[in-house]
Amino acid sequence: AQGGGxxxxxxxxxxxxxxFKTGNPxxxxxxxxxxxxxxxxxxxxxxxxxxxxxHDLGDYGKGHMxxxxxxxxxxxxxxxxxxxxxxxxxxxxxxxxITQVLTRGRHNCCAxxxxxxxLTYHDKHGAWKRYDKVFxxxxxxxxxxxxxxxxxxxASLVRLHPVAWNGHISLRADFVGCRYVNPKMYLGPxxxxxxxxxxGARGMPGLPGPPGxxxxxxxxxxxxxxxxxxxxxxxxxxxxxxxxxxKVHCIWNGWGPWEGCTKTCNGGLEMRQRYIKVYPQNNGNNxxxxxxxxxxxxxxxxGNMLHRLGMxxxxxxxxxxxxxxxxxxxxxxxxxxxxxxxxTEDNVTGNATEQEKxxxxxxxxxxxxxxxxxxxxxxxxxxxxxxxxxxxxxSRSAGR
Numbered sequence: 001a002q003g004g005g006x007x008x009x010x011x012x013x014x015x016x017x018x019x020f021k022t023g024n025p026x027x028x029x030x031x032x033x034x035x036x037x038x039x040x041x042x043x044x045x046x047x048x049x050x051x052x053x054x055h056d057l058g059d060y061g062k063g064h065m066x067x068x069x070x071x072x073x074x075x076x077x078x079x080x081x082x083x084x085x086x087x088x089x090x091x092x093x094x095x096x097x098i099t100q101v102l103t104r105g106r107h108n109c110c111a112x113x114x115x116x117x118x119l120t121y122h123d124k125h126g127a128w129k130r131y132d133k134v135f136x137x138x139x140x141x142x143x144x145x146x147x148x149x150x151x152x153x154x155a156s157l158v159r160l161h162p163v164a165w166n167g168h169i170s171l172r173a174d175f176v177g178c179r180y181v182n183p184k185m186y187l188g189p190x191x192x193x194x195x196x197x198x199x200g201a202r203g204m205p206g207l208p209g210p211p212g213x214x215x216x217x218x219x220x221x222x223x224x225x226x227x228x229x230x231x232x233x234x235x236x237x238x239x240x241x242x243x244x245x246x247k248v249h250c251i252w253n254g255w256g257p258w259e260g261c262t263k264t265c266n267g268g269l270e271m272r273q274r275y276i277k278v279y280p281q282n283n284g285n286n287x288x289x290x291x292x293x294x295x296x297x298x299x300x301x302x303g304n305m306l307h308r309l310g311m312x313x314x315x316x317x318x319x320x321x322x323x324x325x326x327x328x329x330x331x332x333x334x335x336x337x338x339x340x341x342x343x344t345e346d347n348v349t350g351n352a353t354e355q356e357k358x359x360x361x362x363x364x365x366x367x368x369x370x371x372x373x374x375x376x377x378x379x380x381x382x383x384x385x386x387x388x389x390x391x392x393x394x395s396r397s398a399g400r
Contacts, residue, residue, distance in 0.1 A: 024151045025097055027178035034096055035174040037071040047091040052080035054168075070144070070172050073107045079162075079169040086169055087120075087159045095123050099152045100176035101160070105141040112170035113138040114162040121155035134163060154180050181246060250287035251278040258295065265302035269294050 036042030045065045053062035061067045061077035068077050068088065079086040098121075105113025115138065119131040135147040162169050255274045262268035271294045280286055 025154070025180070026152075027097055027099065029178065031099055031176050031178050033102070033174050034092060034098070034177050035069060035090060038066055038069050039071070041066075041069075043090070043092060047093065048089065049091075050077055050079065050088045051086045054078040054080050056080070068172055070102060070104055070174050072172060075108055076104075076106050076170050076172045078106070078112070082165070082169055084161070084163050087161045088171060088173065089157065089159045090173075090175065092156050092158075095154050095156050095180040096175075096177050097152055097154055097180040098158065098175050098177040099149050101135065101147045101149065102174040102176065103137045103145045103147075103160075104143070104172040105138045105166075106168075106170035107142055107172075110167055110170070111141060112165070112167035113141055114165045114169060114171050115139070116164040117160050117162045119153075119158060119160060121153050121158045123154050124156045152177065182243070245282045247284040248278065248281035249284040250276060250280040252287050252289070253277040255293070258297070261297040263298040265298055265300045267296055268298040270297040271295075 032042075034042055035048075048065040048068050050061060050065075054060035056062050058064045059075050065077065066072065067075060077088060101119070103114060103117075115136070116134055117137055118134045120128050121131065122128045131149070131153060136145070137147070138145045158175065160171070160173055162171065253275050256272050258270045258272045261270040271292050273292045275291065276287055
């Protein structure tokens with residue numbers, strides 16, 4: 001041990017630890033902090049313990065291990081003794097893949113922090129192991145020291161052992177990683193056997209060997225009696241239960257585009273949908289929220305002849321009229337032809353005869369549209385935007 005920093009410094013040699021022999025696992029879905037802040041606790045305070053607490057006081061962590069969290073700006077965990085036998089333990093309750101260690105010193109008053117440390121750990125089914133490295137930690141009270149674990153470790157219990165410190169052993173800590181998933185749990189069944197290869201080329205015939213000496217034919221012995229069947233053996237010992245499958249929570253796909261506006265003027269409704277990307281499995285959580293949304297569209301006022309004749313039903317008289325009845329298509333075509341000759345109702349430049357034809361066609365088409373709406377209302381459809389949107393949603397859901 002070496003003195004230093006007003007309170008003492010101690011060092012210990014690192015022992016050999018295990019490393020992965022066939023490549024390192026990674027957090028495929030992203031890593032996160034495993035201990036968490038006071039306002040966002042990933043593990044509970046009771047899952048953190050220590051070798052000792054200064055004078056066994058709660059102000060230094062005993063029964064109040066929230067003081068270990070990185071966002072605690074009061075008194076952190078402080079050991080009673082300043083020696084290399086002190087440690088702080090984190091119990092994650094399940095195996096985690098740990099990739100980083102984060103540490104800070106004592107924030108509130110004193111020049112106290114851990115300079116170096118090493119880790120011991122074990123997984124749910126193994127013994128304690130020591131990581132093959134002594135890490136350099138902090139050199140002040142408030143700075144965040146980040147140490148990479150390369151290779152990472154798989155552990156449910158981790159202990160951090162200070163071996164060098166400034167002033168007194170005082171520490172705040174967290175780990176970065178993710179939940180460890182054994183790839184063997186997700187392997188599918190073996191595939192079918194591959195096709196047989198073609199026959200190889202025929203080899204050269206070997207040299208004939210010399211004929212052997214013919215032996216004497218032996219006497220045929222008598223057949224023995226069949227013995228009785230043996231008794232059945234005892235049943236084998238029941239194996240241990242297998243691992244429970246992990247929960248898979250529901251995940252939404254992104255929202256689709258807004259579409260299907262019920263009106264092009266005077267206010268309508270349009271909607272968008274989203275579909276489930278991953279369905280819940282093994283008691284996983286269902287997806288939150290609806291699978292469709294509505295909003296107001298087509299808020300422009302219906303101010304001209306084109307809107308009154310057709311835009312409310314979702315077509316353009318001067319464009320595609322295939323969704324109209326045959327009689328209305330002829331009238332819409334005639335109206336479009338006349339408007340090309342003499343202009344719209346807001347800019348009529350033709351003679352009185354042309355204007356009368358346009359007004360007559362407009363009146364007939366408007367009458368037919370009104371009769372069509374009255375027939376729909378008599379069937380129980382109120383014509384409102386919400387009813388139409390609900391009808392479209394129902395047809396979409398049935399199609400899906």
